[in-house]
Amino acid sequence: MDRRSFMRSALAAGAAVAALPRFAAAARTAPLPPMTVYKSASCGCCHNWVEHARTSGFTVKTIDTEDLPNVKRELGVPSSLQSCHTVVVGNYLIEGHVPAADVKRMLTEKPAIRGIAVPGMPIGAPGMEQGPVSGYQKYDVIAFTAQGRTSVFARH
Numbered sequence: 001m002d003r004r005s006f007m008r009s010a011l012a013a014g015a016a017v018a019a020l021p022r023f024a025a026a027a028r029t030a031p032l033p034p035m036t037v038y039k040s041a042s043c044g045c046c047h048n049w050v051e052h053a054r055t056s057g058f059t060v061k062t063i064d065t066e067d068l069p070n071v072k073r074e075l076g077v078p079s080s081l082q083s084c085h086t087v088v089v090g091n092y093l094i095e096g097h098v099p100a101a102d103v104k105r106m107l108t109e110k111p112a113i114r115g116i117a118v119p120g121m122p123i124g125a126p127g128m129e130q131g132p133v134s135g136y137q138k139y140d141v142i143a144f145t146a147q148g149r150t151s152v153f154a155r156h
Contacts, residue, residue, distance in 0.1 A: 032058050032059070032107065033089055033090040034058070034059040034089070035053060035058050035059065035060045035088070035089040036062075036063060036087065036088045036089075037049075037050055037053075037060055037061070037063065037085055037086075037087045038063050038071045038085060038087070038088075039062060039063070039064060039065070039085035040064065040065070040084070040085075041064035041066075043084055045084060045097070045121060045127045045128055046084055046085040048128075049085065049097055050062055050127075052099075052127055053103075056100030057100075058100065058103075072086050072095075075093055076114060076146060077093060077095050077115075077117070078117075078148055080119065081096075081117035081119045081142055081144060081150070082117075082119065083096025083097065083117065083119060083120060084096065089103065089107070092106060092107070092113070092115045093114055093115030093117075094115055094116060094117070095117035095118070096117055096118040096119060096121070097118045097121060097122065097126050097127050097128050098116055098126070098141055099141070100126065102116060102141050102153060103116070105154075106143075112145070114145055115144060116141050116144070116153050117141070118139055118140075118142070119142065122137040122138075122139035123136060124137055124139075138155070139155075139156055140152050140154070140155050140156070141153040141154040141155075141156070
């Protein structure tokens with residue numbers, strides 16, 4: 001191979017390699033599925049969680065309802081995992097103050113579960129921030145199946 005052919009070959013390979021990061025970035029920025037959040041109209045922390053989801057890149061539709069227990073029952077949220085709002089995103093449920101990063105991880109990994117939940121309303125979880133971090137509570141994000149099996153999905 002002469003020098004000119006070698007240079008053309010090297011330039012072509014370099015262009016292909018240079019295109020890889022752009023391709024990888026495009027794959028990482030695939031659009032997130034829209035969310036539907038069922039919540040009470042008067043719930044301030046639910047509003048805060050919706051803003052957390054929006055600033056994390058989700059398109060969010062909210063449905064205010066005063067019949068949340070029935071919504072949760074119809075969707076299949078285990079009573080032991082319930083919180084103040086319920087979210088449908090793709091084929092999954094999100095219950096309560098789950099960090100958007102955990103939702104994105106679930107959507108990327110596609111585990112064989114019905115959803116993830118943060119039971120109760122732990123101080124410091126997204127939407128439950130209360131000023132200084134001094135009041136932060138440790139909490140788990142719990143994965144649950146349609147059959148009611150649970151496991152820890154993430155710890156915070």
